[in-house]
Amino acid sequence: MERAKLIDPLLDSLHLNVNPLDGDRLTALAETDWAALVALATEQKVCPLLYQRLKSRGLDSVVPDTTMQALQDFYFKNAARNLRLCNELKHIVETLSADGVSPAGETISVIVLKGLHLATQVYDNIALRQMGDLDLLVPEEHLGRTADALVASGYGPAKPYSIDVDVAVSRHLTAFIKSEIGEVEVHWTLTEPNQPYTIAVDALWARAIPLQIAGVDVLGLGLDDLLLHLCLHTSYQHQFAFGLRPSCDIAYLIQRHGAALDWRAVQQRAETWGWERGVYLALRLAKELVGAAVPDEVLRQLEPPAFEEAIVATAKNQIFADRAATRAVPRNLAQLMGRNNLWASLRDFARSVFIPKVVLAKKYPVSPNSPKIYLYYPVRFKDVLVRHGRTAWRILWKDPEIAPLTKRTRDLLEWLSQ
DSSP: OOHHHHHHHHHHHHOSSSTTOOHHHHHTOOHHHHHHHHHHHHHTTOHHHHHHHHHHTTOGGGSOHHHHHHHHHHHHHHHHHHHHHHHHHHHHHHHHHHHOBOTTSOBOOOEEETHHHHHHHTSSSTTSSOOSEEEEEOOGGGHHHHHHHHHHTTOEESSOOOHHHHHHHOSBOSOEEETTTEEEEEESOSSOTTOSOOOOHHHHHHHOEEEEETTEEEEEOOHHHHHHHHHHHHTTTTTTTTOSHHHHHHHHHHHHHGGGOOHHHHHHHHHHHTOHHHHHHHHHHHHHHHOOOOOHHHHHHHOOTTOOTHHHHHHHHHHTSOHHHHHHSOHHHHHHHTOSOHHHHHHHHHHHHSOOHHHHHHHSSSOTTSGGGGGHHHHHHHHHHHHHHHHHHHHHTTOTTTHHHHHHHHHHHHHHHO
16 A cells, blocks of 8 residues: 555544544555554654554454554563663663762752653653653753763763853754663753744743652653643754654643643743744644644634645645655755755855854864864865765756655745744
8 A cells, every 4th residue: 555545544543532533444454554554653653652542442453463463562662662761861860969969069950851751741651652862951051960970871972072062053962872772862952053933941940840750850841841842843843854753742742731731821932932833833733633632722823824724734744754755855955955046055055064163063073163173174065965965966856756855844944934
């Protein structure tokens, strides 16, 4: 079965409202179709959720035994991985507690972002939410001590880094990696520097709520802020190329904590931070795709003036685009190759090569203040050509696999930035 025809059965299975479920559509799937459906769910990072929904609705009887066994195996493996991540968080927090006190006597606080917060506090059980890494938010003044605690916990930076450089060009430190666990990203804010949207980090800390994960006391974003962060992450930061999982996160957050959400505060903060368009589109998609209980009045209030429905279809197509293809076309390349003006494209290409010294120092093992940094601009030129040259050529010649994705990414970026 074609990939596009598997989307509706997947959404039927995941939808929180039982009414849209079309049992006949699922029954009609052949064994090979089920295998393809599981592959799609795996790519979308919702495989454990698919297993749980089929089981809870008594639909496992229409699923081939081999498919159901594969889903069950994935479910239990994800549960085991998430428990390992909980234990890892516990070890990191305990290391910070043992040697993480500032000279002024202030204990280092940790806000757990997205994955573990959702898996342990939002979904019905820890097995349902897939996670790629651990994301932690700490005060900027404690970044160095947190990095030291990660090293003491067996992590190493993915590449040489400077905290000053990372703070200037990113929202998190260079990733720290432990082979049997994966990555930990240490954030001090949620948004990249020099973006048209922003956030008040101090207010996030003031509204943070206490959590207990794996027996240790940590913090989580306040529920309204957590919802906004999920919307920001899928829209502005990934242009909806992060798959279906963010829509499920939003839907389950509202299902679990909807009564405690302050929708007026969500709307006001979205407007204050400049996130209205991304929040509207993320909430709209979660409601339409998986049945998130977003109040209609909230969507009406957030809907941009002169809204064109075509952008909803664009975002849906982006969600279900092949993940390998979306990774091959980063947003900067999509913007660059979307120019109709050759000179504008050349100017933007030059800007992508001759980046500020502090940004160049983030990518290569050199200090931004070293005279040697200028030697890395030719290296940067070569790396850009090697990394993106073939994809750029395919875009230029309107490769049918790449050109539509490039246009979607560019259209979403332009719409979100208005």
